[in-house]
Each structure stands twice: as C-alpha cells, then as structure tokens.
Amino acid sequence: MQPKYLQIAQQLVRDIAAGYLMDGQKLPPEREMAASLQTSVGTLRKALDQLVSQGRVERIQGSGNYIRADLERDSVYSLFRIERRNGRGKPSAEVLSVDYLDKPTGLPTFGSSAMGNRVRRLRRLDDVAVAVEEIWLDGNVGKLDANTLGNALYADYAQQFSLMISHAVDAVAIGHVPSWAPENFGLLSGDACGYIERFAWSEAGECVEFSKTWFDQNQAIYVQRLR
Amino acid sequence: MQPKYLQIAQQLVRDIAAGYLMDGQKLPPEREMAASLQTSVGTLRKALDQLVSQGRVERIQGSGNYIRADLERDSVYSLFRIERRNGRGKPSAEVLSVDYLDKPTGLPTFGSSAMGNRVRRLRRLDDVAVAVEEIWLDGNVGKLDANTLGNALYADYAQQFSLMISHAVDAVAIGHVPSWAPENFGLLSGDACGYIERFAWSEAGECVEFSKTWFDQNQAIYVQRLR
DNA sequence: AGGAATTTGTGCGTATGTATC
DNA sequence: AGATACATACGCACAAATTCC
Numbered sequence A, B: 001m002q003p004k005y006l007q008i009a010q011q012l013v014r015d016i017a018a019g020y021l022m023d024g025q026k027l028p029p030e031r032e033m034a035a036s037l038q039t040s041v042g043t044l045r046k047a048l049d050q051l052v053s054q055g056r057v058e059r060i061q062g063s064g065n066y067i068r069a070d071l072e073r074d075s076v077y078s079l080f081r082i083e084r085r086n087g088r089g090k091p092s093a094e095v096l097s098v099d100y101l102d103k104p105t106g107l108p109t110f111g112s113s114a115m116g117n118r119v120r121r122l123r124r125l126d127d128v129a130v131a132v133e134e135i136w137l138d139g140n141v142g143k144l145d146a147n148t149l150g151n152a153l154y155a156d157y158a159q160q161f162s163l164m165i166s167h168a169v170d171a172v173a174i175g176h177v178p179s180w181a182p183e184n185f186g187l188l189s190g191d192a193c194g195y196i197e198r199f200a201w202s203e204a205g206e207c208v209e210f211s212k213t214w215f216d217q218n219q220a221i222y223v224q225r226l227r
Numbered sequence C: 001a002g003g004a005a006t007t008t009g010t011g012c013g014t015a016t017g018t019a020t021c
Numbered sequence D: 001a002g003a004t005a006c007a008t009a010c011g012c013a014c015a016a017a018t019t020c021c
Helices: A004-018 A030-036 A041-052 A154-159 B005-017 B030-036 B041-053 B153-161
Strands: A059-062 A064-067 A082-084 A089-104 A117-125 A128-139 A165-176 A191-204 A207-215 A218-225 B055-059 B064-067 B080-085 B091-102 B115-125 B127-136 B163-175 B192-203 B207-215 B218-223
Touching: A004 A041, A030 A041, A041 A059, A082 A117, A082 A128, A165 A207, A165 B192, A191 B163, A207 A218, B005 B041, B005 B153, B030 B041, B041 B055, B080 B115, B080 B127, B163 B207, B207 B218
Parallel strands: none
Antiparallel strands: A059 A064, A082 A218, A089 A117, A117 A128, A128 A207, A165 A191, A165 B218, A191 A207, A218 B163, B055 B064, B080 B218, B091 B115, B115 B127, B127 B207, B163 B192, B192 B207
C-alpha cells in the first residue's frame, strides 16, 4: 500500500496523461480539492509538491495551481532537449533514411553486434529545420522497421523491441555539417557546426545507441536543465 | 526574511562545508534537533527535505538522518561537468580576476542589480588548461571576496552569502576565444570555439548568475549525464 | 529469536502570513 | 480594501523501519 500522497500524485499524472486535465487548466482550491479527495490540505500539498518538482504543475501563491502538460516530456525531446532561442517550439522529426548496415570503421565501439541500424533524421521546431542527426542503434536488438518510426524514437524502440533507454551521456563537440544534410537545412554541407555526441544505455545496462546531432545554432540551442 | 526552513537548511549546508558535520555522521533525532533549533519537527523536516533532495543528507526510517558530504558536488564539477576525452581528469580552477562592476550592455538581463561580480577563471583538468570562463554573479547578493574564492565556486557562494544554487540551464553555442584568455590556454584569442552559456538560479528562485565557458575541444568535452 | 525502545514516515488539523485578484 | 488562495509553521497521533537489549 502506497502512501496516500503518492496515490493522489499518480492519479493526477494519469488524469493529465489521459487529457482529463488540460494544459493551463486551473485546479480547484486546495481546501476544496482536499475535501473532494477526502484528505487533508497537508497531504494534498505533498502530492502537489511531487508534481511541481516534475514540472507538471505550477503553483502560484494567491492565484492557484495550474496544470503544465509538457508534451515534450513524453515525445521526441524526452532525453534530448533542443529549444528555439525563445525557449519554445513544437518538435517534430522527419526520417530521411533507415538502413541496416555493417558498422563503419571510425564509429565508436558500442553494443555487441557488427551490424547497426542507421537512422538519419531532420529535426524541426515549429516546422523550422534546426538539426540533422545520425543515429546508430546496435544491430543485436533487431532490425528497425522504418514504417513505424515516428517522432518519438525512444518510444518506438520500446514498441518494436521492448527496449527501454535508461540513461545517456551527451558531449558537445565542434565539427562540420555532413554531406547528406538536406538542402532545406539552414547550414550547408561542410559548414562549421556544433554537434552533440550521445551514447545511450538500455535498462539492461548495455550501451545500445550512438548518435550525432548537428544543429543550426542560429535556430536552436541545446539545453541542459539541472535539478 | 527567508522562511525558517530555508535558514535551517542553509545553516546545515554551511556546517557541512565548514566541516562541523562530517560525512557519515548521524544527526540527532528530529525531535531533539527541532527543540535545540527552537522549531517544530515539521519545519525541521522540511529543511531536511531540501538537503535530501540535494543528496547532502540521507534519511533512514527507524535509524536516523546521516550526512552525505559529496566532495565532488562542491568542487569545480558541481552542476558543470567537463571531462577529458578519456573521461578522467582532476579538476582545478585558477581565478584570473574578480571585479565588482556595472553590468555591461550586451550582458543578458538577470538578477535585480545594475552591478555584478565578474569572475574570470582558467579551468584545468590534470593541470592541463581546458577552458576559460567568465562568470557574472548578480550584485545584489553582495560583493565577492576574491581571497576566499577557491575551486568550488558554488560552495563559496554558500559560504559567503548563504546563497544556494538550485538549478541551471546550459546552452551550447559557438563563438570566439575572448581577448583576455591567458597565453597558456591552448587556443588563441579570437580562435573559433564552442562555449557554454549558463543561467543559474538560487533556491529563492531568482536567476543570480550568468556565465560563459569557452573550452578547448582538443582537450576536453562538456558532458551531460542523464538519469 | 524476540520484544521493547527508538527513530523516521505519514496523515490530520489549525493558525497566521503573504501574494493575487 | 476585501476576498481568495497558496506558503509557512506548529503540534499531535499513529504507522513502519531500525536498533538494542
């Protein structure tokens, strides 16, 4: 039996995910809400504290508690946050190619297979191309089905392979835009460009993915949020 | 006037930093501690919750509260992880200058004062210069004492001003090595260079710090670890 | 091994302060 | 200025985990 304040917090999370609670919606006053949940204000506040720390609820003293449904959290962004310089932007991703190939020499060692799935994508914020990326998913997890590959890559891994990504390490480096970058990407092939190298680990503890993301700094920044 | 629970939390942080509270040490029982601090158990618990969320204290039901001094957290690394390409490196920082100045035009808006403390540092890993950085700490927190400024900047803030940094946002950008970079930095003044922009917030919720860190990519990478 | 004592975790109620509308 | 709503603070009772005898 979980503590009541966690039960309440989880119920609220489910209500947000299910769409019963919409983004920006104002919750009832704490006393009212506590009464309807048959609990005390203190316990309700502890539950809300959880959601505030997750960024799902914003509390404004004297005003109220507001739902902050963050679609990004469960989508393309989840483990890789790119923002427009103004801090907003609806994310999407266009898959340029999916291939099952021998890992080329020069690719860092990761995973256990000599083969890998290579995904190349163009990423957009508000329909503006902001980054291109090349992702290598280790071959031993299986062969990626390009047709069912959507915006939320890690969710697709979970769907196709029951593969859950648990953590990752990102590093920043400076390089050049790859030759396969599409024409409508702001920068031209060969331009100097900052990129992110990423290694990602499965919940089983194996490093299963390596990726590089080159992004147009005029359009977007890579953001690390702490705590 | 800060809330009592934050005052208590900060006093405990100072006591840990000062060495009055050693790693692994067991704190007195909550009721006892609350009495000696002339507060209620609930308020003390809220203060301890802060420290637990920072990893400074571990609470074990039925046993007690234990100090978890994490030297790495309070060192140069804290909230800003630079590694050598091999993943190792003992961090250190040399303070080049500390000045209390009018914020120049062009500096992003943050904090509430027109003045700011400008710190310029050279950062090393294993005594190799890997990055230079310029840090602006808002003037309204006070005037930094250069003499007591060590490697652990955020710990120094806590010491000098009871100022605890709670979270930060980092963004990657590309620019040029500043003119004041020392000779022994690998890159030369004006060289193209990746840098990190950082905004950092106090626990009171005010954005109190802005910094730029230019780093020599041949020597070091900036690393984001997730989860 | 087992039970009592100790210590933190959870839940509730209330009073007062402070920000917002 | 008044009403509303969240923030802080205090205190108590009982549950759960640990420690000690």
